Amino acid sequence: MTTPHASLGLAPNVSDPSLYRAIPALDQDGRPLNLFAINERMLTVFLNGREVVTVMTVGDNARYLALGFLLNQRMLEPGDTVRSVDYAPEDGTILVRADTADRLETGGKRRIHTSGCAVGTLFGGVMESLDEIRLDPRPRLRTSWLRSLGRGIDTLDSLHLKTGSVHRCVLCQEDRLLAYVEDVGRHNAIDALAGYMYLNGIVPTDKILYTTGRLTSEVVIKTVIMGVPILVSRGGFTALGVELAHKAGLTLIGRCRGRYFQALAGQERILFDAAPPRGA
Amino acid sequence: MTTPHASLGLAPNVSDPSLYRAIPALDQDGRPLNLFAINERMLTVFLNGREVVTVMTVGDNARYLALGFLLNQRMLEPGDTVRSVDYAPEDGTILVRADTADRLETGGKRRIHTSGCAVGTLFGGVMESLDEIRLDPRPRLRTSWLRSLGRGIDTLDSLHLKTGSVHRCVLCQEDRLLAYVEDVGRHNAIDALAGYMYLNGIVPTDKILYTTGRLTSEVVIKTVIMGVPILVSRGGFTALGVELAHKAGLTLIGRCRGRYFQALAGQERILFDAAPPRGA
Numbered sequence: 001m002t003t004p005h006a007s008l009g010l011a012p013n014v015s016d017p018s019l020y021r022a023i024p025a026l027d028q029d030g031r032p033l034n035l036f037a038i039n040e041r042m043l044t045v046f047l048n049g050r051e052v053v054t055v056m057t058v059g060d061n062a063r064y065l066a067l068g069f070l071l072n073q074r075m076l077e078p079g080d081t082v083r084s085v086d087y088a089p090e091d092g093t094i095l096v097r098a099d100t101a102d103r104l105e106t107g108g109k110r111r112i113h114t115s116g117c118a119v120g121t122l123f124g125g126v127m128e129s130l131d132e133i134r135l136d137p138r139p140r141l142r143t144s145w146l147r148s149l150g151r152g153i154d155t156l157d158s159l160h161l162k163t164g165s166v167h168r169c170v171l172c173q174e175d176r177l178l179a180y181v182e183d184v185g186r187h188n189a190i191d192a193l194a195g196y197m198y199l200n201g202i203v204p205t206d207k208i209l210y211t212t213g214r215l216t217s218e219v220v221i222k223t224v225i226m227g228v229p230i231l232v233s234r235g236g237f238t239a240l241g242v243e244l245a246h247k248a249g250l251t252l253i254g255r256c257r258g259r260y261f262q263a264l265a266g267q268e269r270i271l272f273d274a275a276p277p278r279g280a
Numbered sequence: 281m282t283t284p285h286a287s288l289g290l291a292p293n294v295s296d297p298s299l300y301r302a303i304p305a306l307d308q309d310g311r312p313l314n315l316f317a318i319n320e321r322m323l324t325v326f327l328n329g330r331e332v333v334t335v336m337t338v339g340d341n342a343r344y345l346a347l348g349f350l351l352n353q354r355m356l357e358p359g360d361t362v363r364s365v366d367y368a369p370e371d372g373t374i375l376v377r378a379d380t381a382d383r384l385e386t387g388g389k390r391r392i393h394t395s396g397c398a399v400g401t402l403f404g405g406v407m408e409s410l411d412e413i414r415l416d417p418r419p420r421l422r423t424s425w426l427r428s429l430g431r432g433i434d435t436l437d438s439l440h441l442k443t444g445s446v447h448r449c450v451l452c453q454e455d456r457l458l459a460y461v462e463d464v465g466r467h468n469a470i471d472a473l474a475g476y477m478y479l480n481g482i483v484p485t486d487k488i489l490y491t492t493g494r495l496t497s498e499v500v501i502k503t504v505i506m507g508v509p510i511l512v513s514r515g516g517f518t519a520l521g522v523e524l525a526h527k528a529g530l531t532l533i534g535r536c537r538g539r540y541f542q543a544l545a546g547q548e549r550i551l552f553d554a555a556p557p558r559g560a
Contacts, residue, residue: 020519021519023517023519023522023544025542025543025544026542026543026547026550027540027541027542027543028423028539028540028541028552028554029552029556030550030552033542035542035544037516037517037518037519037521037522038518038519039518039519039520040496040497040518040519040520040521041520056496056497056498056520143308163516164516164535165494165495165496165515165516165517165518184494184496184518214445214464215445216320216336216445216464217320217336218336235445236317236443236444236445237303237317237445238317238318238319238320238445238464239300239301239303239317239318239319239320240319240320240321240336241317241320242303242317255444259308260307260308261307261308262305262306262307262313262315263305263306263307264303264305264315267306270306270310272308272309272310274308276309
């Protein structure tokens with residue numbers, strides 16, 4: 001049983017046939033199968049007339065993705081004025097015009113290709129800029145919320161159920177799901193949530209990011225720049241991801257499955273209030 | 281029980297302590313855990329004095345990775361003469377000098393950030409160059425090999441078992457594992473195998489690539505450029521990955537787990553010789 005998205009501010013339109021394609025296949029015994037595969041499209045982002053990046057994406061959150069990418073690269077800052085966002089789906093281009101001073105010039109020189117799923121990209125200087133950021137230490141994470149969030153995510157109607165091969169990323173508050181993005185790249189899903197939060201004036205400090213992807217340096221950096229103090233994943237983690245989380249004061253939870261998880265950084269925010277398993 | 285790597289031409293050195301780090305953590309009930317996390321390092325590749333890309337990688341196959349990346353981007357062609365490869369681990373740089381004509385100039389203009397895990401990057405023109413490639417239709421894939429390969433991979437001593445959070449990519453021939461690479465990015469793992477094949481003069485036409493990552497456009501493009509006619513994954517697939525496989529005549533197998541799989545393209549190469557399950 002899946003749940004509709006009525007309570008969510010953002011969710012994929014699973015009935016949009018432009019997001020996937022039927023794939024005729026054979027199974028292990030040579031019998032025909034009818035499967036669905038997610039579409040992967042090029043989207044090229046321009047900022048003030050300059051080409052910044054081309055990502056491969058599902059494409060259903062192009063505006064949020066473009067703005068969130070620029071924000072998470074610090075080419076755009078939350079205080080900047082965005083003049084226009086023009087998306088041309090047929091060309092796969094999105095043109096952002098904003099008053100950004102000359103930040104692009106300094107940030108755009110060096111691209112770091114990260115361990116993110118579906119190719120994240122960080123531009124030189126972003127990692128160094130983490131030195132200035134210390135996340136608010138006050139927000140708390142109750143372990144009882146994690147089980148509820150995991151269940152909630154699994155019962156959502158999703159492209160994941162229809163096609164597989166997408167990463168899921170959810171903006172949460174306490175035990176509630178607020179916004180849900182799926183993409184072939186988990187860094188795209190996070191960027192799209194950043195754009196959604198920016199355009200809707202959503203405060204990050206009392207939120208949780210829940211992702212299905214691994215906790216690499218890239219994903220940690222994006223979360224810290226977004227100002228979200230708690231990052232939870234079903235997947236594992238890298239040493240650099242954990243190190244950067246410690247530096248910024250991010251609570252980092254990996255391998256969150258059922259009632260199990262591994263708390264890797266920022267453990268002081270956690271209240272261990274989940275009921276122990278029956279019989280324990 | 282894990283198996284040593286004696287029969288493999290290339291495999292991670294799982295006892296090398298520079299590849300991972302101990303991470304103190306807490307479990308779901310607040311009890312201390314001692315975990316290991318894989319190291320993720322920056323490696324910047326230069327070709328003929330020009331900076332090409334910075335990838336995040338485990339770093340144990342830097343030379344193979346750099347050459348394989350350049351080959352899979354078609355910035356370097358198999359016929360080019362490589363003059364030198366200078367790796368400076370302390371700086372995270374690798375300098376390749378080769379007689380490449382002016383290929384870099386035309387290929388380097390546009391970077392496409394793909395759906396690959398751990399950030400793949402394709403430079404403009406690579407996708408178009410697939411139009412010229414038709415893989416040799418003669419090699420065959422016996423379904424009985426797939427089960428053996430899957431078992432073989434799971435019993436190898438690996439960083440995957442030690443730390444998780446790596447993708448595995450294996451070069452195979454029939455039911456034998458030839459070379460095994462693990463990396464935080466599955467595109468890095470494939471590139472490293474490409475570099476290994478190039479430096480050791482390994483013919484691609486009778487080989488199989490077996491990966492744990494999703495079959496996105498990026499992974500399919502790299503396999504086709506390498507000239508390997510069969511690509512197998514435990515993971516799912518995107519519509520563009522399947523489309524490109526059809527175009528190039530690549531046999532594409534997804535969700536290969538135990539005796540199950542889904543054959544998505546190039547099915548004419550498959551001989552369905554695996555024994556049916558008992559009781560069927």
